[in-house]
Amino acid sequence: MNLVRWDPFRELEGIQARLNRLFTDLPTRRNDDEALSFTDWSPAVDVQETEKEYIFKADLPDVKREDVRVEVENAVLTVEGERRREKEEKGKKFHRVEREYGKFVRRFALPTAVDEANVRAEFKDGVLNVHLPKTAVAKAKAIEVT
Secondary structure, eight states, X not given: OXXXXXXXXXXXXXXHHHHHHHHHOOEEOSSTTSOOEEOSOOOOEEEEEOSSEEEEEXXXXXXXXXXXXXXXXXXXXXXXXXXXXXXXXXXXXXXXOOSOOEEEXXXXXXXXXXXXXXXXXXXXXXXXXXXXXXXXXXXXXXXXXX
């Protein structure tokens, strides 16, 4: 048996992390037939803007492309999916599991000037890139001051 030095601050960090997950997870409804449920984790997302489009980049390591769904409806971008936990098998055991697993949902309110018909999503190397082209109305026009 190994002796492990007890660190009360590590215990407090664990409690804080669990409380943060409890209070920051948003309720989601998968479909009208299912009851209200909470997401298990939330992936990190970067949002960029160029002259022509908005780009959302979500880190989804170990998530399969088939397990990700992207939807744009009523000026809201929804990214949802699931990262599945590996199962312990004969000859393989886990000593520590720190990554979060399960279902996730992220929703983002979009500017009204996004061309929803031409949204495209790419999944490569564990990163989901969602490209939302701007409409002609959204592009800023410089006005000369006289």
